[in-house]
Structures are given as structure tokens and as C-alpha cells.
Amino acid sequence: MSEYVGYVQGGLHAHPGSMSRCDDGMHQYLEVHSRLEAITSWDGWEGHFDLGSSLEKDSLNESVLCSYCAVYAVECGLQSGCRRCIWDGRGGRGYLTLASLSGSPEAVVDVKLVDPSCTCKAIKGAVTKLRLPTASVRGNLLKLRSQTDCMRTSHNPQCIKMGGSVRATCRTAHVSSEVTLCVSGLCRGDGNALAGTVTQDTTGPHYKYSDDPFLSPYSNLTKRSYALSKESGRKAARWIREEYPKLFLHRPDEPFIECFQPKQQYEEGVEVDVDTLVGVVARGEVANAITVYRLCKDKNIFLPDDVLQDLLELLCFYNEEEQVEGWRTVRQSSATARKTWKDNSLAEEVFASLTSRGPAAYCALIRGMAHYLQVDRAWQLYQECQQKGIPLDTGTHNALIRVASFLRDASDLRWQLVQELLCGMAERGVCPDLGTLNATLAALAQVSGWRQARDISLKVLMEFHQLGIKPSLASYYYLLTIHCRDRGPRSDILVGILDQMEGQSFTLQDPKDTSFFVTAMEVARNHLKSLKVAERVESLLHQGTNHLFIGDSYKESVYYRHYFALSCSSLPIDEFMQVYDKLVPHIYTPEPGIMQEVLQAIQTSGALHYLPQLWSDMVLFDHCSRDKLVGLMLTTLTHHQPSPDDLMLTERLVTIAKDIWCRVQAQDPTRRNKVTWTGTMLGCVVEVVVRCGEYQTALEVLREATAAPQAVLGVLPAQSLTALLSAALHRKDADTAVAVVLYAQDAGHQETGQMAQQVHSSLALSHHHLASLASALGRDVYLPHDTPATSSAPAT
Amino acid sequence: MAGLSYLLFKSKRPQLNLWHNTVQWMIPGAELRGLHTTAIASKAQAGRYRVTRDRSRPLTYEMANQPFKIAHRKSWNSWNTTSLFEGMREPETVVEDIFIRKFMTGTWHNLFLSEVIIKRQHNMVRIAGIIHQRITAQKMYFLIGYCEELLSYWLKCPVKLELQTVTDKEDVIYKYI
Numbered sequence: 001m002s003e004y005v006g007y008v009q010g011g012l013h014a015h016p017g018s019m020s021r022c023d024d025g026m027h028q029y030l031e032v033h034s035r036l037e038a039i040t041s042w043d044g045w046e047g048h049f050d051l052g053s054s055l056e057k058d059s060l061n062e063s064v065l066c067s068y069c070a071v072y073a074v075e076c077g078l079q080s081g082c083r084r085c086i087w088d089g090r091g092g093r094g095y096l097t098l099a100s101l102s103g104s105p106e107a108v109v110d111v112k113l114v115d116p117s118c119t120c121k122a123i124k125g126a127v128t129k130l131r132l133p134t135a136s137v138r139g140n141l142l143k144l145r146s147q148t149d150c151m152r153t154s155h156n157p158q159c160i161k162m163g164g165s166v167r168a169t170c171r172t173a174h175v176s177s178e179v180t181l182c183v184s185g186l187c188r189g190d191g192n193a194l195a196g197t198v199t200q201d202t203t204g205p206h207y208k209y210s211d212d213p214f215l216s217p218y219s220n221l222t223k224r225s226y227a228l229s230k231e232s233g234r235k236a237a238r239w240i241r242e243e244y245p246k247l248f249l250h251r252p253d254e255p256f257i258e259c260f261q262p263k264q265q266y267e268e269g270v271e272v273d274v275d276t277l278v279g280v281v282a283r284g285e286v287a288n289a290i291t292v293y294r295l296c297k298d299k300n301i302f303l304p305d306d307v308l309q310d311l312l313e314l315l316c317f318y319n320e321e322e323q324v325e326g327w328r329t330v331r332q333s334s335a336t337a338r339k340t341w342k343d344n345s346l347a348e349e350v351f352a353s354l355t356s357r358g359p360a361a362y363c364a365l366i367r368g369m370a371h372y373l374q375v376d377r378a379w380q381l382y383q384e385c386q387q388k389g390i391p392l393d394t395g396t397h398n399a400l401i402r403v404a405s406f407l408r409d410a411s412d413l414r415w416q417l418v419q420e421l422l423c424g425m426a427e428r429g430v431c432p433d434l435g436t437l438n439a440t441l442a443a444l445a446q447v448s449g450w451r452q453a454r455d456i457s458l459k460v461l462m463e464f465h466q467l468g469i470k471p472s473l474a475s476y477y478y479l480l481t482i483h484c485r486d487r488g489p490r491s492d493i494l495v496g497i498l499d500q501m502e503g504q505s506f507t508l509q510d511p512k513d514t515s516f517f518v519t520a521m522e523v524a525r526n527h528l529k530s531l532k533v534a535e536r537v538e539s540l541l542h543q544g545t546n547h548l549f550i551g552d553s554y555k556e557s558v559y560y561r562h563y564f565a566l567s568c569s570s571l572p573i574d575e576f577m578q579v580y581d582k583l584v585p586h587i588y589t590p591e592p593g594i595m596q597e598v599l600q601a602i603q604t605s606g607a608l609h610y611l612p613q614l615w616s617d618m619v620l621f622d623h624c625s626r627d628k629l630v631g632l633m634l635t636t637l638t639h640h641q642p643s644p645d646d647l648m649l650t651e652r653l654v655t656i657a658k659d660i661w662c663r664v665q666a667q668d669p670t671r672r673n674k675v676t677w678t679g680t681m682l683g684c685v686v687e688v689v690v691r692c693g694e695y696q697t698a699l700e701v702l703r704e705a706t707a708a709p710q711a712v713l714g715v716l717p718a719q720s721l722t723a724l725l726s727a728a729l730h731r732k733d734a735d736t737a738v739a740v741v742l743y744a745q746d747a748g749h750q751e752t753g754q755m756a757q758q759v760h761s762s763l764a765l766s767h768h769h770l771a772s773l774a775s776a777l778g779r780d781v782y783l784p785h786d787t788p789a790t791s792s793a794p795a796t
Numbered sequence: 797m798a799g800l801s802y803l804l805f806k807s808k809r810p811q812l813n814l815w816h817n818t819v820q821w822m823i824p825g826a827e828l829r830g831l832h833t834t835a836i837a838s839k840a841q842a843g844r845y846r847v848t849r850d851r852s853r854p855l856t857y858e859m860a861n862q863p864f865k866i867a868h869r870k871s872w873n874s875w876n877t878t879s880l881f882e883g884m885r886e887p888e889t890v891v892e893d894i895f896i897r898k899f900m901t902g903t904w905h906n907l908f909l910s911e912v913i914i915k916r917q918h919n920m921v922r923i924a925g926i927i928h929q930r931i932t933a934q935k936m937y938f939l940i941g942y943c944e945e946l947l948s949y950w951l952k953c954p955v956k957l958e959l960q961t962v963t964d965k966e967d968v969i970y971k972y973i
Contacts, residue, residue, distance in 0.1 A: 210940065214961040215933050222933070229934040233941025241949050252888060253952040260952040 200547060205586050218585045219621040220557070227553075238325065258283075266291045272299070274307055281310045287322040289314055290346060308354050312361060315347040316368025341374035359385075363396040370399035375406040386424070394433055397425050401439040411450035418443045434472055437464045438510050441478035448482045454491075457482045473549060474510035476501070480519045484527040494523050498536050505544035514551030517541055518559045525562040531570040534563055560588035568597050573605040584617065592626050599629070603636045611636065612652040615659070624663055627675050634660065634684035642692050654692040657685050661697060665704075677704075679714030679747075687720040690727045698724055699736060706743055715747035725755055729762045738769045745776045752777065847973045857970040858911055876916040889916070892951060896923060899950075903943055907931070909968045921951060924958045926968060936961070 205216040208227055217223040241248055245262035253260065266272065266280075266288050272295045280288045289311060296303060303311075320342055351357065351365050362385050369378035382400060385392055404417045418440060425432060437460070444457050457479060461471065476497050483491040497520075506513070517537065524534040541547055550556045560583060567579045580598070584590060590598065595618065602610055615633065623629050637657055642650040667674045682701055689697045702724065705712055721744050728736040737759045744752040756777055759765070765773070820833065843863040845855060861870045874893050878886035897912045900923060910926035923943075927936070940957050947955040962968060 210937075210957075210959060212959065212961050214929055214963075215936060215959075217933075225934055226937045229937035230941035233938040233943075234945040236938070237942050237945035237949065240946065248949050251952070257952060260949055262949075 196544065200542065200587075202582055202587055206553075216586075218589065220589045220591070221622060223553070223589065264288065266295065268295070270295070272296055273301060274303060277303065277311065278307055281307075281314050284314065284323070286314060286318045286320060290320065293346075293350075305355055308350055309360055309364070312347060312350045312354070313364045315350060316364045317371075319368065319372045320346055337373060339373040339375075341369055341372035341377075343374065343377075359390050359392060362390055363393050366392070366396050367399045370396075370403045373403065373406070375403045378403065379407060391428060392430070394425075394430050395435060397421060397430060398433075398435040398439040401436065402442055404443050405446040411447040411453075414443065414447050415450070415452075415456065432464070432467065432469065434469055434475075434509055437461075437469055437471060438474045438478065438512070441475055441482070442512075445478045445481045448485060453482050472509040472513055473506055473516040474512035477512055477516040477519050480516075480523055484523040486526075490527065492528070494520060494528065494533060494537075498533070498540065501540060503543070506546060506549060508549075514549055514555065517550055518555045518562075521559045521562040521566075525566045529566075531566055534566050538563060557588060561591065561594060564588060564590065565594055565597060568594070568601050573601060573607045573610070576601065577607075577610055585620065589621050592623055592629055595621075595623055595629055596632060599632045599636055603632075603639065606639065608636070608640050608653065609646075609649055611656060612649075615656045619659075624660075625667075625671070625673050625675055627678075630660060630664070630675050631678065631681050631684075634681050634688070637688045638684045640688070640691075650692045654689055654694050657688040658694065658697055661685055661701065677712045679705075679712055679716050682712060683716040683720035686716065687723050690720075690723045695727060695731065698727065702736065702739060702743070706739060709746075715749075716743070718744070718749045718751050721747075721749065722751065722755065725758065729758065732763060734759075734763050734765055734769055737763060738765070738773060741773065742776050845973060851972050853973050854965075854969040855971055855973060856910060856968050860970045860973075873911045874914045876914075895950070896921070896947065899947065900925070900943065903939060909962060909965060920954045920956060921947070922956050922958055923947075925960075927959050927961045928965060929961045929963050 204211055206223075208230070209216055209223075215226070217226050241262050245265065248260075248262045251261075263285065264280075266276075272292050274296070277289065277292045277296060280292050293303075293311060319340060347365065347368060351361055354361055362381060366378050366381050366385075369375075369381070378400065382392070384390075401418055401421050404421060405414050408414045408417050422432075422436075422440070425436070440460050441457060444453050444460070447453055461475070461479070464471070479493060479497065483493045517540075520537045521534060524530060524537055541550065550559060564579070564583065567576050571579065576598075595614075599614065602608065602614070611633070618624060618629065618633070634657070637653055640650070640653050664675050664677065682705055686698050686701050689695075689701075705716060721740055725737060725740045728734075728740060741752060741756050741759055744755055756773060759773075840863075843859075845853060845859060847853075858870060866872065874889075876889050877883050878889045893914050896914055900912045901908055904927060907927045907930060908925050909928050913924040915922040915924065936959075940959065944955050944957050
């Protein structure tokens with residue numbers, strides 16, 4: 001619960017030990033869930049509380065939703081009541097649920113009416129006396145119910161009906177938190193029941209984009225750029241608030257939400273004391289904490305050790321850098337992780353200023369140093385602790401295990417060090433946990449080239465299983481990296497992992513949990529090359545809330561890239577196109593490489609009726625400036641044989657060819673990556689259009705080819721030239737025919753002679769034509785028996 | 797002259813309403829100076845547009861339907877529960893709406909083609925409207941992110957923008973008068 005206090009107040013702070021934000025999607029999930037977790041609702045009208053049989057059974061996590069605002073339950077915030085429930089005269093049938101605030105079943109509920117507008121003194125008096133020190137929550141609720149019944153009957157019910165808020169303080173074994181009871185029939189659950197009914201929507205853009213055709217992105221570039229533009233707009237607004245905080249100090253919100261207020265600034269002249277420092281550290285504001293600490297030091301204010309300890313933990317966790325609000329782009333983990341710990345800086349100063357450096361202080365410092373890769377100092381401190389006999393906790397040991405690879409060079413020495421650490425833990429009676437398992441596997445993943453790494457990893461897993469520690473998605477991720485390597489033997493461990501995971505739903509326990517699905521799909525594609533396994537992974541992803549473990553949008557695109565490529569190579573074309581329709585373009589936009597594979601698949605299978613759809617998609621995804629793709633599209637087009645029963649398709653394919661022609665011609669010549677015509681491409685264009693009857697475009701192409709031969713790489717192939725020639729002869733177009741022959745001659749095709757003969761025999765040629773033919777080919781080549789003056793009528 | 801006016805006064809005059817009478821008497825010698833006051837013109841002119849000679853004034857559907865058509869052919873531009881029984885915060889909501897409208901039309905320079913619709917739902921404010929596609933989508937997203945964030949800081953509650961875009965202005969013009 002201590003992790004969630006920040007959430008309840010409307011802000012999302014990454015407190016030590018809590019989940020880190022991965023992306024917008026995960027953030028939204030966490031925010032909704034954590035906000036809704038600690039709320040109670042209250043039915044004040046109907047004269048009874050319906051506790052719901054689910055509460056009788058147990059579980060504090062059961063959510064019972066209002067049948068009226070169930071629609072809005074996910075969107076319900078902390079602040080206001082569900083007025084709809086009150087005012088539509090149905091009495092707001094809400095249910096009272098005291099969702100779990102912490103693991104503890106003991107909750108003491110003090111109810112205080114704090115509505116300032118309530119003038120009923122009697123109510124105020126009555127309510128403050130309501131203390132329910134009963135052991136079970138259920139008991140609490142029953143008491144609450146009976147008390148409020150009294151309240152309602154004996155006092156003016158209008159007071160409660162006014163929608164005032166009642167604040168309930170819940171003291172549990174761990175922490176005390178204030179929870180606002182909104183007396184307005186608001187029904188909240190933890191949102192899971194409702195959210196579980198909403199599956200992924202493949203028909204529209206991602207929720208972070210606006211649902212408008214102009215504002216929906218289709219290509220990868222636009223997807224990224226729109227998201228970044230929106231985020232930069234948010235940053236601009238944040239900057240304005242930071243720059244002019246005095247404009248935003250008004251407080252119209254009841255209850256007060258700290259998140260919407262500008263951050264308190266601490267400068268030189270401000271009065272500070274210990275409590276200020278405590279408050280600032282509790283809110284996780286690193287820069288402010290540093291300022292206040294310095295101010296306290298200047299004024300020689302005595303800071304007790306526990307306050308210093310909290311400050312030390314904050315500084316170590318964040319490495320003295322303020323956390324930026326908003327969407328953080330996930331930096332791809334660089335191969336060379338660099339040390340970022342600030343040496344001899346404030347954290348170490350605070351550590352030194354502690355009067356008694358207990359285990360907690362050492363733990364905080366070692367963990368911070370290990371996290372930010374100041375490995376040598378961390379190791380030094382560890383040795384120091386061992387000598388002095390200071391006990392360290394599990395988390396510290398886990399942090400050390402993670403960085404053990406940096407301390408030794410050889411693989412077996414690294415593993416030896418990890419083993420030493422683990423034995424050290426066992427000696428001192430420190431219980432390992434999931435973090436230990438993940439750290440050990442991470443260390444093994446660092447030495448995955450070592451032959452024994454695979455066996456050891458399995459043994460580690462077995463041992464932790466005996467300890468009762470269930471592996472998380474991160475553990476499976478490390479297993480995959482260890483076993484399914486590029487240059488290693490084939491391993492079917494993924495199948496085993498999937499068998500274990502069937503039907504499970506997961507919670508986020510480690511930052512690397514989000515890498516599992518991407519890696520699993522990559523293994524399925526490259527290592528196992530099995531579509532069945534890929535399908536299993538995909539179905540696992542769509543179970544329950546597992547789709548959140550896909551991580552950020554980059555990981556999602558990589559995941560679907562592998563799935564897509566695998567489907568393309570394994571499935572027959574029709575089934576594959578179904579997968580294509582489902583995923584493209586909103587969930588996944590194919591990269592040029594993948595598009596190439598798709599086109600090749602279509603070429604081999606001959607399903608050319610998909611080409612119009614593919615071309616329009618290629619235009620949307622901005623693939624038209626890629627030579628390879630355009631060339632491949634053109635060659636695929638040439639495979640089409642027009643027949644009377646698919647005139648529509650023929651027309652469409654011709655439209656594609658003409659579109660390609662127009663687009664490339666209309667390209668800006670100063671552009672960097674543009675398509676340059678090759679002879680083959682032009683040949684394909686000519687062939688396609690001629691075959692389908694579009695003569696004019698073919699003429700244009702020929703004109704272009706002859707007029708600027710240096711702009712075209714290579715020459716038109718003979719096949720296309722013969723096709724064009726036959727079309728020209730059919731139309732009795734002597735100019736074109738002669739031009740074709742001359743071009744063929746320039747190109748050096750073998751069939752030139754044949755073509756020339758054809759021309760001569762089929763058409764009546766003018767002097768000019770004959771002269772040019774003669775000059776190009778030589779008189780005797782094309783005139784076997786005739787003289788130039790006499791021209792016979794076409795024979796064949 | 798004075799005698800004439802006195803005679804006029806004494807003779808039967810049409811029943812003037814109180815205000816007219818009062819005004820006439822407040823200004824001594826009003827009739828002498830030829831000061832005429834008219835009866836109060838209780839003419840409705842809100843939300844009505846004057847017809848132009850060459851019928852060139854474009855009206856959107858909303859502008860074309862006059863206020864008495866609200867709930868018949870038109871609907872409201874602000875949706876909230878403040879006017880219901882024991883509805884709270886009515887004046888604050890009105891002022892906030894004015895602020896939101898000024899803010900939106902000012903931030904989106906000449907881009908709004910419809911009115912700004914404000915819907916309050918639970919603790920959220922949803923702002924809707926039709927935008928002209930005069931700026932690129934990237935710029936629109938910048939403005940969307942900026943407006944949502946700044947308005948949520950101002951109003952202290954989540955704000956969501958639900959905008960629709962339109963290619964040209966003619967698409968929202970209903971008629972010309």
C-alpha cells in the first residue's frame with residue numbers, strides 16, 4: 001500500500017521498489033488500477049447497504065459495480081461523485097466495497113464528515129464518534145452500515161444527500177492513508193471486471209491518437225511523429241506551468257488533488273525545516289529535496305537520522321536526477337552500459353553525515369551504486385560490510401548479483417562470484433526472492449556463451465522452485481536468451497515455458513517482464529521457425545490483461561514484425577492475407593523488408609488480386625520511394641495475363657502501373673532517396689500497359705526512354721519491346737514501330753533484326769523511316785529480297 | 797405652444813406603458829422638444845442573422861436554427877448537471893465554460909468551424925468541435941496535447957479533446973442567406 005499512496009493522490013511516482021513506467025499503455029493501466037483500488041463507495045439512499053455476497057466470502061479485491069455507472073467505472077476518478085446515479089431518481093444503487101488497501105485484513109475505519117457546507121452539527125458530532133476497532137473488515141462494514149442507518153434516520157438525511165464527501169481514514173498494519181468516501185452512490189470496483197470485457201480494437205488507431213481519418217497515422221514515421229508532437233505539446237504546457245506557477249494556484253477541486261497544483265519552489269529565502277524536507281522526500285521531488293537539504297545545512301538545522309536515511313534512499317534511487325514527468329522514450333539498452341553514478345556527490349555526503357551508519361544506509365548506497373554501475377565502489381562497500389558484520393538485505397544482494405559480471409572477466413569466474421554471493425546470502429540467513437532468481441538468471445545471460453550456462457540456468461530454476469519462488473516473465477525471458485541463441489543448438493524450451501504458462505495471467509514484477517513476448521516471438525520465428533508456437537504465444541498475449549506486457553510501441557512493432565514474417569512464410573496466401581487485414585495498418589505497419597517478402601509471396605502464389613490493396617497500402621506507408629519495392633511490384637504485375645473474365649482486375653493493375661509511372665515522373669528531382677528508373681522497371685511498365693491495352697502511356701514511356709537514355713539504368717528488355725512492337729503494328733503506328741526498332745538496335749538486342757523484318761513486312765514505311773532504319777541497321781540486314789523503293793502490302 | 801401641449805395631455809391619449817409615461821414626465825417639456833420615445837421593442841434578436849441582399853452570408857446548421865429550436869432541431873453546447881435539482885457549482889461552471897471557449901478559439905487560430913461543445917462527465921471535461929484541416933496533423937497533435945494538459949492544470953480535472961477535422965469550410969455551411 002505504501003507504494004500506492006502516491007497513486008491515490010493522483011500522481012504516479014516511481015517509488016523505490018515499485019513498478020516503473022514503461023509506456024503510455026502501462027501507465028494508464030497502472031493509474032486506473034491504483035486510483036480505483038483504494039476507494040469506497042456508499043449507497044446512502046435506499047436505506048440499506050448491499051454488501052454483496054462476494055464480500056461475505058472474503059476478498060477485499062472483489063469489485064461489485066454499480067449497474068448504472070458500470071459504464072463509467074473505469075473512468076471514475078477520485079474526485080467527484082457519480083451524479084448520474086443520484087439524480088436520475090433511481091436512487092443510485094451502489095454497493096459498498098472496501099477494496100483492498102493493503103494486504104492486511106485489519107482495517108480500522110474512522111469516518112469523519114468533512115463537508116464544509118454541512119450545517120448539521122448533530123451529524124458532525126455523531127460521525128466523529130464512529131470508531132470501529134473490529135478485527136475484520138466485514139465487521140467494520142457492518143458496523144458502518146448500522147451507524148449510518150442511525151445517522152440517516154435520526155438526522156437530516158439531506159446533509160448526506162448533498163453530495164458532501166466523507167473522509168475515511170484507514171489505519172492498517174502498514175500505513176495510514178486517507179481515503180475519500182464519496183457519498184453519492186458512486187460505485188467503484190477495481191475496474192477489472194469492466195476493463196476485462198474490452199479487447200483490442202483492430203479497426204481504429206491506437207487510443208493515443210485522435211479518432212479522425214486525417215489524424216490517424218498509417219506509416220511508421222507518422223505514428224511516431226504524431227505521438228511525439230502530442231507529447232511535445234504537453235511539455236509546452238508543463239513549461240508554462242513551471243514558468244508561471246502563480247497563475248495556477250487556485251483550488252476549485254474538492255477533494256484537493258496535489259497533482260494538478262504547480263510544484264512548490266524552494267529558493268534561498270524560504271523558511272524550511274525538518275518537516276519540509278520530510279514532505280519533499282515523501283513526494284519524491286529530487287531537485288527540491290537537494291535544495292531543501294542544502295538550505296537546512298546552511299541554517300544548521302539538525303536533521304535526525306531517519307530523515308537523512310530517507311533522503312539517502314531517494315538520492316540513491318534516482319542518482320540525484322529529477323524524474324521528468326510525462327512519456328519517456330525507452331532508450332534501447334545500449335550494448336555498452338556506462339557508469340552513470342555521480343561519484344563523491346551528495347549521496348555519499350549524506351551517507352557520511354549519518355551519525356550511525358546502519359545496515360539500511362549501507363543497503364541504500366550499495367543498491368544505488370550497483371544500479372548506476374559504480375561497481376567497484378559497491379563491491380568495496382560490500383566487503384566492508386562483510387568485515388564489520390553489518391547485515392544486508394535481499395535487495396542489496398540482488399543488486400550485487402546483477403553487476404557481478406562487471407567484476408570478473410572470464411565466464412566461469414563470473415559464475416563463481418555469483419555463487420559466492422548466493423552462498424554468502426545463505427550463510428547470513430537472507431531469504432532469496434524473485435529478484436534473486438531474476439538477478440541470477442540475468443548474470444547467466446551475460447555469460448550465455450559459456451557452454452555450461454544452459455544447464456546451470458535450469459538447475460537454478462529448479463532450486464528456486466523448491467524454495468517456492470515462482471518465476472515471472474522476466475525469468476522466462478532470461479531463459480530464452482540463454483537457451484535460444486543464434487549460434488547455439490536448437491532448444492525447445494519455449495514450448496516448455498508456454499506449457500507452464502497456459503491459462504495464467506501475470507502481474508508486473510520486474511522491468512524485464514515486458515521483454516518476454518518480443519523475445520518469444522523472435523525465437524519462434526528465427527530459432528524454431530514454427531508458426532504453431534507463434535500462434536500459442538499470440539493467444540497467450542491476448543489472454544486477460546497480458547497484452548500490457550507487450551511493452552512499448554517499438555517492442556510491439558518488433559513483435560508483430562516477427563509474427564507477420566513467420567505467417568508470410570508459413571501460411572497459404574489467402575490465410576496470410578486474413579492476418580494482414582487484421583493487423584495492418586493500425587496494429588502493425590510493415591517495414592519495407594517485410595513488404596518485400598509479402599510481394600514475393602504473392603508473386604510465387606500468383607494471387608495477383610491482392611496487388612491493388614497492397615499498392616494502396618504501400619502508398620499509405622510511404623514505400624513508394626523505395627526502388628526495390630517498386631521494382632518488385634512491377635515485376636509482379638507482369639505476371640498477370642489479362643483474360644475476359646477479370647477485366648476489373650486488369651483495369652486495376654493497369655492503374656497501378658500508370659500510378660507508378662506518374663509518381664516516379666512527378667518526383668522532386670532534388671530529393672535524396674528517390675526512385676531511379678531501370679530498364680527492367682520501364683520494361684515492366686510497358687509490358688503491363690500494352691498487354692492491357694493502354695497504348696498512350698507506353699508511348700510516353702518509350703519517349704522518355706529514348707529522350708533521356710542516361711537517366712535510365714540499363715535498357716528495356718527485349719520482351720517488352722516486342723510486346724510494344726506488336727501493339728504498334730496492330731495499330732499501324734509506323735513512327736512508334738520504327739522508334740522501337742531503333743531503340744532495340746541501340747540497346748543491342750539480338751531480336752532487332754527480326755523486329756525490323758516484321759516492321760517492314762507489316763507496315764507501309766515512309767522514306768524517312770526507311771532511311772533511318774537503313775542507317776541504323778544496314779541495308780542488307782532487313783531487306784533480304786526487297787528494294788527500298790518497293791514496299792509490299794503486309795502479308796501476315 | 798404650451799397650451800397646445802397641455803390640451804393634448806388632457807385629451808384622451810392611448811394607454812402608454814409605465815416606462816413610456818415615466819420617461820415623458822421625467823424630461824420636462826418632452827413634448828415641447830419633440831422628444832419621442834417608443835414603446836419597448838420586445839423583439840427577439842438573439843442568435844438570429846440578418847439576411848444579406850446578395851445572400852452571401854454562410855450559416856452553419858447551428859447558426860441557421862434559431863434559439864427556439866434548441867431541443868427540437870438543435871442541442872446544447874454545454875452539457876452538465878448544474879441546472880438539475882440541487883445541482884452544484886452552476887456559476888463556476890458557466891465561467892469555466894466561457895474560459896474554455898475563449899481558450900480553444902484563441903489557441904486554434906481560425907480553425908474552429910463549429911461551436912466548442914463542452915461535456916462534463918464525472919470528473920472529466922470533454923471538449924468537442926470541428927476543425928479545419930488548414931494545418932498539418934503534427935501541428936494539430938501539438939495543439940491537442942497542449943490544450944489537454946493546460947486546461948487540466950487550469951480546471952484541476954482531466955480534460956479530453958475529441959476533435960473532428962474537415963477538409964474545407966464548405967462542408968459545414970448549411971445555407972447562405
